[in-house]
Amino acid sequence: MSGPAQDHRVDGILFDKDGTLFDFHATWSVWAHGVISELAENDASVMQQLADVADYDLALRRFRPTSPIIAGTNREAAECLARALPRRAVDEIEIYLMQSAARAPLAPAVPLVPFLDGLARAGLRLGVMTNDTEHGARAHLGAAGVAGHFHFIAGFDSGHGAKPSPAPLLAFATAMALDPARIAMVGDSTHDLMAGRAAGMQTIGVLTGPAQEADLAPLADAVFPDIGHITGWLGA
Numbered sequence: 001m002s003g004p005a006q007d008h009r010v011d012g013i014l015f016d017k018d019g020t021l022f023d024f025h026a027t028w029s030v031w032a033h034g035v036i037s038e039l040a041e042n043d044a045s046v047m048q049q050l051a052d053v054a055d056y057d058l059a060l061r062r063f064r065p066t067s068p069i070i071a072g073t074n075r076e077a078a079e080c081l082a083r084a085l086p087r088r089a090v091d092e093i094e095i096y097l098m099q100s101a102a103r104a105p106l107a108p109a110v111p112l113v114p115f116l117d118g119l120a121r122a123g124l125r126l127g128v129m130t131n132d133t134e135h136g137a138r139a140h141l142g143a144a145g146v147a148g149h150f151h152f153i154a155g156f157d158s159g160h161g162a163k164p165s166p167a168p169l170l171a172f173a174t175a176m177a178l179d180p181a182r183i184a185m186v187g188d189s190t191h192d193l194m195a196g197r198a199a200g201m202q203t204i205g206v207l208t209g210p211a212q213e214a215d216l217a218p219l220a221d222a223v224f225p226d227i228g229h230i231t232g233w234l235g236a
Contacts, residue, residue: 009234010202011182012125014152014172016163017137019188019209020227021128022144024070026107029062032069035100039085039093049084065210071163071191073131073156074098101132102139109208110228116149118231125176127152129168131191134158151176163191166199173199186227193219204230 015021018028036056040046051058054077055067063070069077078094085093119126127150130137134155141147152172154160160168173180185196188209196203197219205216205223216223222233 010124010184012127012172012176012178013119013184013186013230014127014129014169014196014201015227016185016187016189016192017128017130017132017140019070019211020186020192020206021109021112021146022140022208023107023109024188024209025062027104029056031101031104032056032063033058033061035097038100039081039088039096046084050081053080053084063210065212065215067210070210071131071189073162074101074133074136075156098133098136101136104140106140106144108144109206109226112144112146113149115228115231116146120149122234125152125178126150127154127172127176129154129160129163129172131156131162163187164194164198166195169195169199169201173201184221184230186230188216190215190219204233 018024036047036050040050047058054069055064057064068080074097075094078090078097082088082090082093128137128141132155134153134157137153137155138147141153152175154168154171156162160171169185170180173183180200184202184204185192186204186206187193188206189211193203193205193216203220205220206226207213208226213223
């Protein structure tokens with residue numbers, strides 16, 4: 001990809017993290033099984049109760065697309081799991097999830113360094129906005145060796161709010177001094193794309209999360225198998 005950024009469709013790209021930069025099931029469905037087992041202290045009955053409230057298939061070791069945890073914040077995930085752990089405080093579960101998630105096994109959706117290098121050479125401003133914690137986002141991007149590629153990294157707890165609110169997306173636009181219409185919001189969930197539409201941004205859906213193309217297409221300007229296809233879209 002070559003040429004100045006103004007030759008492309010956008011001047012900036014804001015990425016979701018989980019299910020977008022990193023394959024959702026290979027990362028989070030694997031992680032979740034260990035979390036459920038540890039929180040349940042290997043009690044099969046409690047594991048099933050946790051799986052039920054999380055809408056997680058223990059046999060397949062995968063989140064179902066209807067899981068409330070998929071697009072929720074870390075706090076919302078803790079509140080969800082607390083329903084099956086009446087003796088555990090929500091705050092305690094939230095801290096555990098934050099610390100555990102920061103160590104989750106990472107499965108990038110595409111080789112991230114060359115992909116992001118290409119976007120940087122085009123002069124694009126890059127950001128990440130996730131409903132995970134900012135601590136978790138920075139830990140994951142750092143572990144993947146790409147934290148330095150992003151000009152903006154925010155979580156639900158960074159002071160801008162959480163998706164599907166457009167506020168954290170507009171915070172990126174403000175920080176980068178960009179017109180929201182010249183930014184693409186890229187994500188794997190309807191939360192991501194709803195936020196992008198509400199912010200007046202272009203929207204790109206990717207299929208490396210639990211959602212299907214039929215879920216994302218009504219809210220997206222384009223839907224791709226993974227973020228690697230964005231390079232071609234930019235120059236189209």
